[in-house]
Amino acid sequence: MGGAAPNPAVKRLSLYLRRLQHLAAEGVEKVSSRSLAESLHLTDAQVRKDLAHFGQFGQPGVGYRVGSLLKSLRRILGTDKTWRVVVVGVGDLGRALLRYKGFRQRGFEVVAAFDVAGSKIGKRFGSTVVRHIDELPDACREHDVKLAIVTVPAEAAQDAADRLCRAGVLGILNFAPTTLNTSAGVAVGLVDLAASLEQLSFQVGNTR
Amino acid sequence: MGGAAPNPAVKRLSLYLRRLQHLAAEGVEKVSSRSLAESLHLTDAQVRKDLAHFGQFGQPGVGYRVGSLLKSLRRILGTDKTWRVVVVGVGDLGRALLRYKGFRQRGFEVVAAFDVAGSKIGKRFGSTVVRHIDELPDACREHDVKLAIVTVPAEAAQDAADRLCRAGVLGILNFAPTTLNTSAGVAVGLVDLAASLEQLSFQVGNTR
């Protein structure tokens, strides 16, 4: 518990959380590192080590109580409270994310969407109405927004990031295939859809 | 060049490829490991090491020729030829991916889309018409499809994966928040949108 947790371990925390939610929904009350690991194609030692970075959650001889571990993981990942999120760029992908039901269940709520195209302003997708990007600072302050999703074209992504930084956002999930430069203290996550396929292409090519 | 390449290195190859495409489009002809690294927030040594796993591509004292490195990276990642891809699940996300223009430029072409809902069958999104999932085996053989994208609800994802394995697909990019069990030799990539936000949430929470 002393040193900082390895980044790969934090990624796996999300997997554990997702699996535990599933188990909880099925009414399962306890789970061993072994069974948790098997369902995710990991090893039991890995699961225990990962969790041990953050504290002691299990009972020797018994396993982990699903409900309490779920709670702990949410607290660790910061999703014990709901985060308000904005979406910048209302193209096909942005619209899909506006309507994506998976966010809410995991502690994220999309509270506003922005675009530059006049034709889109005022339109409603999911439960949010599209606003002009100039209203971003006001909206972020109004809703106390810390996280944003960027789904604009690559050429516009840096400008979007700049605006978000100025609006006080602390984390940006970037779907545009560009590297963003942000103010210190602003975290950036990348989802590169083509790159994800490329990784598969590489693996398949090497197995053939 | 000797041992297998580290997985993280292969992920970065995608970043290099993307950046090189950008440079090529701007007419830049040569690039140093230093400048490539800086634009991606990496170190020059890292770039050189990563590339060295696959051969020698640079000229000491000069750098890398953009065009030839681009070609080499495409060959390594397997995208020097276009992959035909199918999308299973035509919800909001599936539709967005059907119309996503970023795939084509990186060597992927969506050739068919499938769903179970009768109301969607026959509808056209992007340039592809939605077909019933029972036609998947025929369509995969017809177009010689090796890669698939799964955008069905979590409950249906394993069934989709089973069908794809039986249809001879070798790589699956899974957008459903579940772990898929596949036949040996079938690669699986995961894009978990909520998990991506969770990682940001964690980082922001620890910086605050």
Next chain:
DNA sequence: CCCTGTGAACCTGTTCACAGCG
């Protein structure tokens, strides 16, 4: 002199194996 390619040193993350507790 600038830049690549690379062994060697270093650091980070994973696996092992077992002590200890219910």
Next chain:
DNA sequence: CGCTGTGAACAGGTTCACAGGG
């Protein structure tokens, strides 16, 4: 006896630093 938590051993990646080529 089963299962967690954890130091110790190991493996995997990254950074350093420099030899060598244009």
